[in-house]
Amino acid sequence: MNVVEGPLLRPFLPGQKRPGGGSGHGQPATAKEREREAAPHAPQFQLLTGRGGKFLRLPTAAEAATAPRASYPHSGVPDACVGCHYDAEARRSAVGGHSFKLLDRPDTRPLVLCTARPPELEPLRTSTRTGSCARCHGRLGTLNARARGDYDGDGRLEGIVDEIAGLLELLRAELGRELARLALRGAGGELAASVTVADERLVLADAECRPLAGPKGARVSLPASALLVEKAAFNYLMAVRDGSGGIHNPQYLVALLQSTIVELEAARGEKRPHAWRSLP
Numbered sequence: 001m002n003v004v005e006g007p008l009l010r011p012f013l014p015g016q017k018r019p020g021g022g023s024g025h026g027q028p029a030t031a032k033e034r035e036r037e038a039a040p041h042a043p044q045f046q047l048l049t050g051r052g053g054k055f056l057r058l059p060t061a062a063e064a065a066t067a068p069r070a071s072y073p074h075s076g077v078p079d080a081c082v083g084c085h086y087d088a089e090a091r092r093s094a095v096g097g098h099s100f101k102l103l104d105r106p107d108t109r110p111l112v113l114c115t116a117r118p119p120e121l122e123p124l125r126t127s128t129r130t131g132s133c134a135r136c137h138g139r140l141g142t143l144n145a146r147a148r149g150d151y152d153g154d155g156r157l158e159g160i161v162d163e164i165a166g167l168l169e170l171l172r173a174e175l176g177r178e179l180a181r182l183a184l185r186g187a188g189g190e191l192a193a194s195v196t197v198a199d200e201r202l203v204l205a206d207a208e209c210r211p212l213a214g215p216k217g218a219r220v221s222l223p224a225s226a227l228l229v230e231k232a233a234f235n236y237l238m239a240v241r242d243g244s245g246g247i248h249n250p251q252y253l254v255a256l257l258q259s260t261i262v263e264l265e266a267a268r269g270e271k272r273p274h275a276w277r278s279l280p
């Protein structure tokens with residue numbers, strides 16, 4: 001399989017039939033269009049190689065001319081996915097070795113695919129399965145290895161999972177504000193307070209993450225007037241669904257989340273200085 005041009009990098013189209021039958025995965029090369037409301041689906045490869053996110057604006061000419069080229073060291077890990085996920089040291093343990101999971105408690109991690117609730121990052125933060133990191137980083141206590149910058153601007157240099165968690169919190173708050181401002185409603189008049197994933201599509205939901213019902217009980221997609229929220233929610237949910245707490249590609253994810261937060265602030269006319277360390 002050609003991983004650079006191949007089906008892994010083509011958009012996942014919910015429910016769309018392939019020529020040979022089946023749906024979703026493995027679309028033909030001609031199927032370039034991404035359905036606007038398609039949810040981020042298994043985004044790990046995209047993130048590792050620094051793509052798939054929805055940047056809300058392009059850099060200005062001046063920024064592009066002066067920005068150093070972004071580099072993503074983890075996309076060069078030898079043997080790619082296996083280089084980290086196959087932890088030879090843990091071969092004999094119950095969860096290491098062939099399990100793919102780098103978590104001490106691999107089955108206790110529900111993904112929270114909803115912008116009204118923080119993601120469950122504790123198992124990641126505390127996991128000690130760092131054997132495959134050691135050849136480059138030396139011994140790491142946990143996967144929550146020290147970041148190179150205070151990316152969430154809270155004044156503390158923390159582990160990468162905590163820095164990403166901080167950015168996700170800022171983005172969640174922005175999304176909540178923007179949804180309140182738009183006051184979108186379901187057919188029964190209930191207010192949209194979050195974005196969640198249903199049938200691999202982004203849909204509006206209430207504060208408890210229950211999808212809103214539209215006419216005839218259908219789910220409610222985001223209207224074109226909420227394109228900014230849709231893209232921002234996509235980025236948020238992509239970061240959560242990736243499941244690595246930023247470790248797949250700290251540089252890319254930090255740049256994506258920071259720029260998304262800044263664009264949402266700008267949209268409501270706020271321009272505030274951030275104390276965070278930004279990346280190209």
Ligand code: HEC
Pocket residue numbers: 044045048074077080081082083084085100101102103124143242243244245247248
């Ligand atoms: C730099 C090391 C590293 C590389 C390289 C890497 N991963 Fe990961 N990945 C992690 C860590 C750390 C986690 C979080 C712990 C876990 O869920 O096992 C993770 C989580 C995941 C998860 C989420 C697991 C779950 O069920 O929530 C998937 C899926 C995944 N990686 C796929 C991949 C794929 C596919 C590749 C190659 C394209 C890859 N990873 C390359 C470190 C890496």
Ligand code: HEC
Pocket residue numbers: 073074076077078083084102130132133134135136137140142143144145146147148149160247250251
């Ligand atoms: C093949 C080598 C290699 C492996 C394996 C590897 N890394 Fe890295 N990692 C790098 C390089 C190179 C950098 C960039 C320079 C630096 O910060 O040391 C980096 C950066 C980082 C950073 C700093 C992110 C930032 O920019 O703030 C963290 C955190 C990190 N790695 C965690 C991990 C974890 C956790 C694992 C194991 C799951 C892992 N790495 C596996 C090479 C590797």
